[in-house]
Amino acid sequence: MPHIDIRNVVKRFDTADGPVHAFGPATIAVERGEFVSLVGPSGCGKSTLLLMIAGLLAPSDGSISVDGRIVAGTRTDVGIMFQDNTLVPWRSVRRNIELQLELRGMDPRGSRARIDTLLETVGLHDFANRAPFELSGGMQQRAAFCQAMVHEPDTVLLDEPLGKLDAMTREKIRADLQRLWLQTRTTVLLVTHSIEEAVQLSSKVCIITPRPGRLDGVIDINLPWPRDITVKRSPEFAAYVSEIGDVFHRYGEI
Ligand SMILES: Nc1ncnc2c1ncn2[C@@H]1O[C@H](COP(=O)(O)OP(=O)(O)O)[C@@H](O)[C@H]1O
Numbered sequence: 292m293p294h295i296d297i298r299n300v301v302k303r304f305d306t307a308d309g310p311v312h313a314f315g316p317a318t319i320a321v322e323r324g325e326f327v328s329l330v331g332p333s334g335c336g337k338s339t340l341l342l343m344i345a346g347l348l349a350p351s352d353g354s355i356s357v358d359g360r361i362v363a364g365t366r367t368d369v370g371i372m373f374q375d376n377t378l379v380p381w382r383s384v385r386r387n388i389e390l391q392l393e394l395r396g397m398d399p400r401g402s403r404a405r406i407d408t409l410l411e412t413v414g415l416h417d418f419a420n421r422a423p424f425e426l427s428g429g430m431q432q433r434a435a436f437c438q439a440m441v442h443e444p445d446t447v448l449l450d451e452p453l454g455k456l457d458a459m460t461r462e463k464i465r466a467d468l469q470r471l472w473l474q475t476r477t478t479v480l481l482v483t484h485s486i487e488e489a490v491q492l493s494s495k496v497c498i499i500t501p502r503p504g505r506l507d508g509v510i511d512i513n514l515p516w517p518r519d520i521t522v523k524r525s526p527e528f529a530a531y532v533s534e535i536g537d538v539f540h541r542y543g544e545i
């Protein structure tokens with residue numbers, strides 16, 4: 292049984308202009324501890340799928356199960372992170388991270404060491420007591436990442452978390468993200484537009500078709516870990532990037 296079992300899932304939204312077919316049908320199996328990327332063009336339903344996995348939206352058809360149990364409401368055992376962070380401006384970085392515990396009825400005092408370790412891992416330990424506005428965009432996303440991880444979630448859902456950052460910051464945070472995943476082996480689902488990012492970080496890449504998104508194919512990325520700049524220069528890496536790029540070329544997307 293897959294850890295996350297997305298089976299024949301379809302999502303339609305009722306709008307003033309009639310129903311919008313936003314996603315599916317798609318069947319995707321995610322094993323525990325995998326790093327899975329969802330790559331697909333804008334509007335194909337990637338964010339909608341993540342929200343359904345988090346239990347924040349219900350599928351119109353089909354089902355999503357976690358360890359054999361149908362997701363039927365908001366899950367508190369996931370960590371979620373979006374392109375725009377949800378840091379509250381009146382709390383320090385540390386207090387923002389603690390907020391995720393408070394919202395789940397957990398006592399943040401027991402997690403001080405864990406928060407310190409997370410801050411250390413993403414290079415924010417000197418900024419724990421700063422307010423979000425005192426941080427660069429990249430640092431804010433790093434803080435948001437700590438928020439997504441602090442309650443030791445079963446699954447981390449990342450919706451284009453690096454989309455708005457400059458190229459160099461993106462590279463750095465990708466390395467942090469990879470290091471943290473290799474340490475924890477938490478199940479990660481990453482939505483990204485970047486084929487290179489997907490190949491570098493993932494154990495498996497799901498290719499989603501243009502709207503309404505269906506699963507075109509799944510590619511296992513058999514490259515050694517950790518995947519640093521030297522792996523990215525290898526012919527094997529380039530071959531994966533071309534293989535996925537060719538699919539979107541066939542769809543006329545790139
Ligand atoms: N709440 C909503 N109401 C109506 N339509 C929506 C809603 N959310 C998303 N959609 C539509 O569903 C489709 C998929 O959206 P989304 O999941 O945001 O795509 P992606 O994240 O892949 O860019 C789009 O056509 C979008 O306009």
Ligand SMILES: [Mg+2]
Pocket residue numbers: 337338339450
């Ligand atoms: Mg989206």
